[in-house]
Amino acid sequence: MKNKLIYILLTLASVIAYGQVNLSMEADKNEYGGKDIVNLTIVLELNGTDLEQQTKFQLPDLSKFNIIGSGSFTNTFIDPATNTQIIQKISRIALEPKKKGKIKIGSVLVTVNNKIYKTEPFDVSIKDIADKRSLAGNTSNEVYLNMEIEDKEVYQDQPTVAVLKVYSRSIDNLRKVKNIRLPQQDNINVHPINFNKSEIDPSGYGNMASQVLAMFMVFPNEAGYVEVPSVSASVSTYSSKNKIVSNKVKLNVKKLPEGAPDYFKNAVGNFKVNVYNASKEKAEAKKPLNIVIKVSGEGNLPDMELPKIEPSPDYEIFTPKITSRVSPGTTGMKGEILASYVVIPKKTGTISIRTEKFxxxxxxxxxxxxxxxxxxxxxxxxxxxxxxxxxxxEKVNEYTNNLLETVNTPVLTTTSFKVKEKSKFHWSILLINIGILLGLFAVYLLFKTWQKKRTLVRETVSSKSLGSVAETEKEIRELLKTDMNDYFSYLENLKDNGEFEKFFVTLEELDHEIRKEYSKATPAEFKAFLESYKGASVAEDYAKLQQKIQIEKYAPVKSDEGIEELLKVIVNLYSQISK
Known part of the structure; x- marks a missing residue:
């Protein structure tokens, strides 16, 4: 009989425990100093699989506090004693008190299975606090930043996404937030995703409007607890400019598992490595080559250590030029990074260029x-x-191409007629080249004949009025003006055909013609003239362009990307000067 009674009591206890809902809210302490933050923790515990939370936490009136941060997470586990599923939903809110004294914090409400549950209200005591000026000039219209990171547990060098939000009771204040500065710290690497402002949400915490200001990726580069520092911004008004900062977020950075190869460094993600010869010419001893190591994929691509070319007595290597082409992805920064090496073979024969293990x-x-x-x-x-x-x-074609390129004018872009190397002899190509030469000679004869006739006609025409000095100067300037588009087209052809030496010769000729228009003998005189004629900005751009031209001109190996970028700067700047 006694055993039966115990069994009945245990059965009743399990029935009571099944389907139980526990809701609680508590502060981290009862008394706070003037600079302390009130941390509230709300816990909802659902014991049973048939329980469903139908509403979010309905917060009490927190108008006597400033909400400076919030976060939430969910835990799910099985109670081994009762074999019951338990779901814990925990929310934390950080509050800044506005006034001293005893402040009552009301109840939190939540609806589970059509039944409303609430917490018990309690009081917190606030000591004397210093008066603070509102950032926006009005205590009822303050502005706050909040940094939210959902995934706070990541591996070392694995990214996590942070979202920056702004809160204010006045929607107009949200438009005044500018100059966002992302956090900087030695143990994290930060890369922005975007700074696109979202639509304004009028129903934020404490009846405050909110808006997403920015999103960025955080790559912690050391294991342990890593604190992401605050994000700062400014609130600009007509009368003042105030600085605001967000909350800090602590990350639990897991150490990478054991068993890493000895040559593993810090690459976390998914990558591929490729090495190739970017030079168009055949490999020749004692002549430089452009060898490229390309690492592509997604992860901590901008911050990882790239594999290098191993040294060898068969060749000489120089410090590489790094080119990055990355953008934000779903699991990190994706794209490719190119390391361009200048490699000079020291001997003839087969040479193996090896990279480091990766x-x-x-x-x-x-x-x-x-x-x-x-x-x-x-x-x-x-x-x-x-x-x-x-x-x-190939020898005949090179001779023909050299002859075509000796025409001293950028107007006739004869490089378009260049003959590409062929493995077989084509008589038709040779005949075409000969025909082009004869045609050029005929055009030259016609031009000289027309020029003589024009000289005779000019001598018979009566002299015109000289006009004013200003009109004469304008006419002379128009006659001397260089046709920029012809030069740009000719430079484009030289770049596409890889004839970089003639590219820089033509570029010097273009610069000389432009300076000649304005009667300036040297680049230094022309820079001083531009400063007074076009402004200091254009003059400074011209000086930087001259330095960039010298760097690219005397580089051991010319890259297509570098020349193309240089040509874009040339077209843009000289177009501004000639206006």
Missing amino acids: AFFDPENKEYVDLGQKTLALDALSHEQVMEARSTV
């Missing part, structure tokens, strides 16, 4: 991926072998 950690599969070593095999020839390898057709 491995990365894949956080999705939680494993290390070993890509090993990449090798590029080159057959370096001597100068005599390169010259002997040229066929008769």
Whole structure:
């Protein structure tokens, strides 16, 4: 009989425990100093699978506080004693008191399975606080920043997304927030995603309107608890400019698993490595080559250590030029990074250019991926072998191309008629080139005949009035004005055909013609003239362009990307000058 009674009591206890809802709210302490933050913790515990939360937490009146931060998370586990699923939903709110004294914090309401649950109200005591001026000039219209990071547990060098929001009781104040400065710290790397403002949400915490200001990725580069510092911004009004800062967020950064290869450094994500020869010419001993290591994928791409070219007695290597082409992705920064090396073979024959071994950690599969070593095999020839390898057709084509390019005018872009190298002899191409030469000669004869006739006609025409000095200067300037578009077209053709030496010769000719228009002999005189004629900005751009031209001109290996970027600057600047 006694055993039956115990069994009945245990059954009743399990029935009572099943389907139980517990809701509570408490502060971290009862008394606060003038600069202390009131931290509220709201816990909703659902014991049972048939319980459904139908509404969000309905907060009490918090108008006597400034809400400076909030966050929430959910825990789910099984109680081993009762084999019941328990769901815990925890929210935390950080408050800044506006006045001293005893402040009552009301009840939090929530509806579960059509039943309303509420917490018990309680009081907190606030000591003397210093008077603070409102950021927006009105205590009822203050502005606050809040940084939210949902995923606070990540691996080392794995990104997590942060969202920056602004709160204010006045919607007009949201438009005054500017000059956002993302956090900077040695143990994190920050990369912006966007600074696009969202639509204004009129129903934020404490009946405050809110708006998303920015999103950015945070890459913690050390394990342990890492605190992301505050984001700062300014609130600009007609009379003043005030600085505001957000809350700080602490991350739990997990250490990378054991078993990493010895040559693993800090690459976290998913990547591929490729090495190739970007030079168009054949490999020749004692001549520089442009060898590129390309790392592509998604992860901590801008911050990772790239694999390098291993040194060898067979070749000489120089410090690479790094080109980054990355953009925000879903699991990190995605795109590609190019490391362009200048490599000079020291001997003839087969040369193997090897990269360092490379491995990365894949956080999705939680494993290390070993890509090993990449090798590029080159057959370096001597100068005599390169010259002997040229066929008769290549020699004829080179002679024809050189002859076409000696025409001293950018108007006739004869480089478009250049003959590309062919493996077989084509008589039709040779005949076409000969026809072009004869046509050019005929055009030259016609031009000289027309010029003589024009000189005779001019001598028979009576002299016109000289006009004013201003009109004469204008007429002379129009006659001397250089046709910029012809030069730009000619430079474009030289760039596309990889004839960089003639590119810079033509560029010097263009600069000389432009300076000649304004009677300036040297670039320094022309810069001083531009400063008074076009302004200091254009003059400074002209000086920077001259430096950039010298850097690209004397680079051991010319890259297509560098020349193309240089040409864009040239077209833009000289177009401004000629207006």
